[in-house]
Amino acid sequence: MKFTSLALAATLMFAASAQANESVIRKALTGQFPGANIASVQKTPYSGLFEVYLDGQLIYVDAKAQYVFTGDVLDLKKRSNLTQARLNQLQAIKWDSLPLGNALKTVKGNGARKLVVFSDVDCPYCRKFEAELTKVDNITVYTFLYPIEGLHPKAVQTSKQIWCAPDRNKAWDDYITRGSVPSNDGKCANPVEATIALGNKLKVSGTPTLIFANGQRVPGMVPAAQLEKLLAANAK
Numbered sequence: 001m002k003f004t005s006l007a008l009a010a011t012l013m014f015a016a017s018a019q020a021n022e023s024v025i026r027k028a029l030t031g032q033f034p035g036a037n038i039a040s041v042q043k044t045p046y047s048g049l050f051e052v053y054l055d056g057q058l059i060y061v062d063a064k065a066q067y068v069f070t071g072d073v074l075d076l077k078k079r080s081n082l083t084q085a086r087l088n089q090l091q092a093i094k095w096d097s098l099p100l101g102n103a104l105k106t107v108k109g110n111g112a113r114k115l116v117v118f119s120d121v122d123c124p125y126c127r128k129f130e131a132e133l134t135k136v137d138n139i140t141v142y143t144f145l146y147p148i149e150g151l152h153p154k155a156v157q158t159s160k161q162i163w164c165a166p167d168r169n170k171a172w173d174d175y176i177t178r179g180s181v182p183s184n185d186g187k188c189a190n191p192v193e194a195t196i197a198l199g200n201k202l203k204v205s206g207t208p209t210l211i212f213a214n215g216q217r218v219p220g221m222v223p224a225a226q227l228e229k230l231l232a233a234n235a236k
Contacts, residue, residue: 144195
């Protein structure tokens with residue numbers, strides 16, 4: 001009983017200390033970065049550092065936020081990237097919150113496995129990923145047309161034309177594989193602007209960005225073999 005009481009007291013003291021540190025860190029960082037969104041502050045199990053999820057990125061600080069550390073924390077023994085693993089948790093997306101009706105839907109085989117892709121029509125890596133997707137079966141892919149206008153000035157208009165085509169999926173395939181632009185003005189009711197707003201809200205900064213059934217996101221082009229492993233690891 002005495003041991004249990006001591007353990008409980010120690011736990012409460014640790015929690016109080018962590019809360020005090022969080023308050024100090026928030027105050028210090030708010031002063032240094034006014035207007036920044038500090039979503040969370042959490043003590044890490046390494047080197048007495050605190051992780052801060054600030055404006056969609058992870059930084060590390062000491063208990064007084066006097067020193068700020070940026071970059072990835074690597075576990076050399078396990079050969080794992082702790083920062084990226086934590087970001088994957090923090091940036092997970094609720095599958096049911098995604099407006100799938102605003103995406104192109106492609107069903108292959110039994111369609112049992114689910115994948116969302118934010119894709120820019122003029123992104124070369126998106127085209128490479130589409131080529132890899134042809135090697136994957138039994139999957140339902142929801143493709144959000146997410147043009148990044150700063151990189152590809154014509155992508156917004158082309159995305160709208162693809163959506164306005166009589167057969168959107170065919171128009172997408174024709175453009176991705178052959179660069180064939182649909183013969184319409186893109187002025188039908190379309191979700192392209194809404195998808196841009198959604199991507200910005202979710203902090204999708206590059207394409208392709210993949211979102212799996214359990215909400216985990218993976219940025220960048222992945223080959224078919226790796227995609228198979230990710231689908232298995234991140235099933236709902």
